[in-house]
Amino acid sequence: MLQHPQIDPVALQLGPLAIHWYGLTYLAAFGLFMWLGHLRLRHPAFAGAGLAQPWAKRDVEDILFLGVLGVVAGGRLGYCLFYKPAYYLQNPLEIFAVWEGGMSFHGGMLGVAVAMVWFAHSRKRPFLHVMDFVAPCVPTGLAAGRLGNFINGELWGRVSDPSLPWGMVFRGAGDLPRHPSQVYQFLLEGVLLFLLLWIYARKRHATGQVTAAFLFGYGVFRFIAEYFREPDAHLGLLSLGMSMGQWLCVPMVLGGVGLWVWAGRRNTIAENG
Structure with missing residues (x-):
């Protein structure tokens, strides 16, 4: 079995300023979104001369800005509502203590959706057309986030068979080997979902179908990964032996x-009129 390398979460210390690896993975996610967004502008559904509202690089920048706000606000509120509603109902001010950790992907996704409603309205574009633009650019950001989880040695997996070659002992998780579920999620929700979705989205589809493919693909891959990820200690497994995720x-x-x-x-x- 392997030992988690226990990487220092601080990548660089400049006097009182500490730059964390997790923060760098977020920057990487934003940079990848910008790059992929610019590539997405060349795809047929967004590069057509006949579009009522032509897409431009400025749109990518605005989507990223609004998306960041949606991820942070929605991710935090989602965690509070989905995972610890009773605690935050009694301690409402703790909702704003984002530096203490606690973010939910599903809440972040809802936050981004709300932000994209605003963007679509302000640019007079169909909401699903905007979401189709955004969807293929998201998985690389998810991959970056899972890499940050692995570096921090958090969100580890369930106890694995001792014979599993890549079973890993994480600090704070006992002495038994566990599945490196962060890596599984990096590969499934990040790399594989990106490849499948990017190939699918390069061709024209009915408005909304690229968004649908993202919802289905992420949902399936995350559902699978959850079988190897340790459930939240305060929740455990819920009905039918399934986790909250x-x-x-x-x-x-x-x-x-x-x-x-x-x-x-x-x-x-x-089409049939």
Whole structure:
């Protein structure tokens, strides 16, 4: 079995200023979004001369700015509501203590959706058209975040078979080897989802189907990864032996399937006039 390398979470110390690896992974996520967003402008659905509202590099910058606000606000509120509602109901001011940790992807996703509603309204673009632009640029950011989790030695996996070659002992998690679930999520929700979604999104599809593919793909990959990730200590496993993360993925998968079918039928009706 392997030992977690116990990397110092502080990447660089400049006097009183500490630059954390986790913060650097966020910067990497934002940089990757900008790069991929500019590439996305060349895809047929957004580079067409016949678009009522042509897309430009400024749109990518504005989406990133609003997206960051949505991720932080939604991620924090989602964690408070989904994972510790009773605690934060009794200690409402603790909601603002983001430096103490506690973010939810599903809450962040909802926060981004709200931010994109504002962007779509301000630019007079269909909401799902905006979400189709954003969706393929997201998984690399998720991959960067999981890399940060691994560096910090947090969100480790469940106890693994001692014979598992990559079973890893994490500081603070006891002496038994565990699944490096951060790496599993990095590979599934980050790398693999990006590759599949980017290839799919390069061609024209009915408006909303790229967003649907993201919802379905993330929901499935996260659901699988949760079988190897240690459930939150204060929640444990919920009904049907599923974790909170898995239950939150169920509506994503169902919503993705429903949206993909609805978007396809809507496009067919529009084409047939």
